[in-house]
Amino acid sequence: MTSSFRGASAESVAALTDGLRGAVGGSPETAAVVAGELFGVSQTLRGEGSLRRFVSDVSVPDEAKTGLVGQVFGGKVAEATLSVVRSAVSRRWVSAGDLPKALEHLGVVAAVASAGDQAGRLSDELFAFAQAVKDAPELRDALSDPARALEDKARLVRSLLEGKALPATTTLAVQSLAGTYRTVAVALAEYQKVAAEVQNQGLATVRVARDLSGAERDRLAEVLSRQYGRPVHLNLLVDPTVLGGIRVEIGDDVIDGTVSSRLDDARRRLAG
Numbered sequence: 001m002t003s004s005f006r007g008a009s010a011e012s013v014a015a016l017t018d019g020l021r022g023a024v025g026g027s028p029e030t031a032a033v034v035a036g037e038l039f040g041v042s043q044t045l046r047g048e049g050s051l052r053r054f055v056s057d058v059s060v061p062d063e064a065k066t067g068l069v070g071q072v073f074g075g076k077v078a079e080a081t082l083s084v085v086r087s088a089v090s091r092r093w094v095s096a097g098d099l100p101k102a103l104e105h106l107g108v109v110a111a112v113a114s115a116g117d118q119a120g121r122l123s124d125e126l127f128a129f130a131q132a133v134k135d136a137p138e139l140r141d142a143l144s145d146p147a148r149a150l151e152d153k154a155r156l157v158r159s160l161l162e163g164k165a166l167p168a169t170t171t172l173a174v175q176s177l178a179g180t181y182r183t184v185a186v187a188l189a190e191y192q193k194v195a196a197e198v199q200n201q202g203l204a205t206v207r208v209a210r211d212l213s214g215a216e217r218d219r220l221a222e223v224l225s226r227q228y229g230r231p232v233h234l235n236l237l238v239d240p241t242v243l244g245g246i247r248v249e250i251g252d253d254v255i256d257g258t259v260s261s262r263l264d265d266a267r268r269r270l271a272g
Helices: 007-024 028-047 049-055 062-073 079-089 098-114 116-135 137-144 150-161 167-175 184-198 214-228 259-271
Strands: 202-208 232-238 246-250 253-256
Touching: 007 028, 007 079, 007 098, 028 049, 028 079, 028 098, 028 167, 049 062, 049 098, 062 079, 079 098, 098 116, 098 167, 098 184, 116 137, 116 150, 116 167, 116 184, 116 232, 137 150, 137 184, 150 167, 167 184, 184 202, 202 214, 214 232, 214 246
Parallel strands: 202 232
Antiparallel strands: 202 246, 246 253
């Protein structure tokens, strides 16, 4: 998410995100290829400290940096991907670590673009997979086991999702295993935020005692969209502890209209 970058790095990410749209040319197929390759380049830069430091060093001429990435990645990635990487190494970064982080972010943006007009479904599937990992201890342990090979974890994820979810969902679920975030759950939550950001949407987590009907979801989304001045995507959680009513978390805001919250308020007033 661009808000995780600061100063020159934030400016570079914003410019690169705009440039990425031109690189993929509105083609979901190209976007899918670029997404996977940017994840690979990001991983390479994280693992090769000397290369990372060289291509992010402001004292090194841009021609030298773009020439080196051309030598390292030319012929191994699509020209659209190489164009994005060349542009990235020509920009300023607050720290060398921001460069691979930015390329991963751009990979997520490209993956969202590859979903085309199904980006809303992508958000729902990422949320559903995150909940599945949370609710299944055996799956969570398998994906977080440091002794288990990354490719073995990736095969497990693909076996669970392929044919049942969008290709972009599978791509991002596999990328969440890369270890660039503290946990798979944190990575998936960040990817959902990027998906919402790409679509210029807010992202709301809604906790309810029972599932909402389609009409109820639409009304709630409409109310929140009017309140926040842009479309809002809903992540719905059925939570028995809610008792009744609804709790909405959107950004730093919490709208708590649950029975349990009202009972807690009453208890506090009585205690006071």
